[in-house]
Amino acid sequence: MRIRSSVSTHQPGLPHRYLAEKSINFISCDTLSDSMVDTIKDLAISETLPYRMVEVIDGGVEYSAHTFVNARKIRTFVVTAVRGASGDIVITPTSRPLFEIFYQFTRRFVEALNDKRRDSMLAYPYAKDRRAFADHLSLTFCVRDEIRRNGDSIRKVTAVNCTNEPHSSLTLLCSTPAVSYNLAQAYTEIYPSSA
Numbered sequence: 001m002r003i004r005s006s007v008s009t010h011q012p013g014l015p016h017r018y019l020a021e022k023s024i025n026f027i028s029c030d031t032l033s034d035s036m037v038d039t040i041k042d043l044a045i046s047e048t049l050p051y052r053m054v055e056v057i058d059g060g061v062e063y064s065a066h067t068f069v070n071a072r073k074i075r076t077f078v079v080t081a082v083r084g085a086s087g088d089i090v091i092t093p094t095s096r097p098l099f100e101i102f103y104q105f106t107r108r109f110v111e112a113l114n115d116k117r118r119d120s121m122l123a124y125p126y127a128k129d130r131r132a133f134a135d136h137l138s139l140t141f142c143v144r145d146e147i148r149r150n151g152d153s154i155r156k157v158t159a160v161n162c163t164n165e166p167h168s169s170l171t172l173l174c175s176t177p178a179v180s181y182n183l184a185q186a187y188t189e190i191y192p193s194s195a
Contacts, residue, residue: 057158060144063092064167065102070134072114077103078183080169089169091182098143101157106139109162138167 045051061081068076079092079102092099140161146154173183 057142060142063141065106065139067137069110135164138163
């Protein structure tokens with residue numbers, strides 16, 4: 001496992017969310033010493049000189065959870081994954097235990113977004129109305145099996161990305177006539193935990 005730190009600087013004339021990465025440093029967690037941790041803590045991190053620490057995960061299977069949220073509630077939910085060397089995208093059945101894990105994580109994430117939204121001071125008229133929150137979310141998870149030092153095998157699920165743009169797997173599944181109906185059914189199926 002590696003941690004990537006990138007120094008980002010603000011470009012004049014652009015909002016702070018548009019940052020240009022100045023440099024990227026890879027730090028191995030295996031070689032991360034106490035002095036290096038202290039050095040990272042002493043970095044002059046500010047709004048004008050932000051740092052981004054990213055855990056780079058090697059291996060595992062990537063899953064994508066897609067949901068439409070309206071009026072604070074998950075209205076649709078589907079999980080997709082890439083299978084095989086050919087890169088075929090498949091819909092994960094609701095009966096799989098991982099589906100429940102992804103759903104519960106997404107539900108808690110949406111609740112946290114709603115709480116943050118309620119507490120924030122947004123500058124448009126519907127900001128105080130929690131029912132106004134409506135968006136599509138795609139969350140990417142990495143699932144990998146690890147052997148602990150004591151010999152126990154565990155399955156580790158890590159959320160690695162979140163975006164409000166539809167994932168490419170949805171686009172590919174929609175463009176495949178034989179699968180598009182199954183995607184629509186899976187995406188709009190009322191999942192028992194959401195009722």
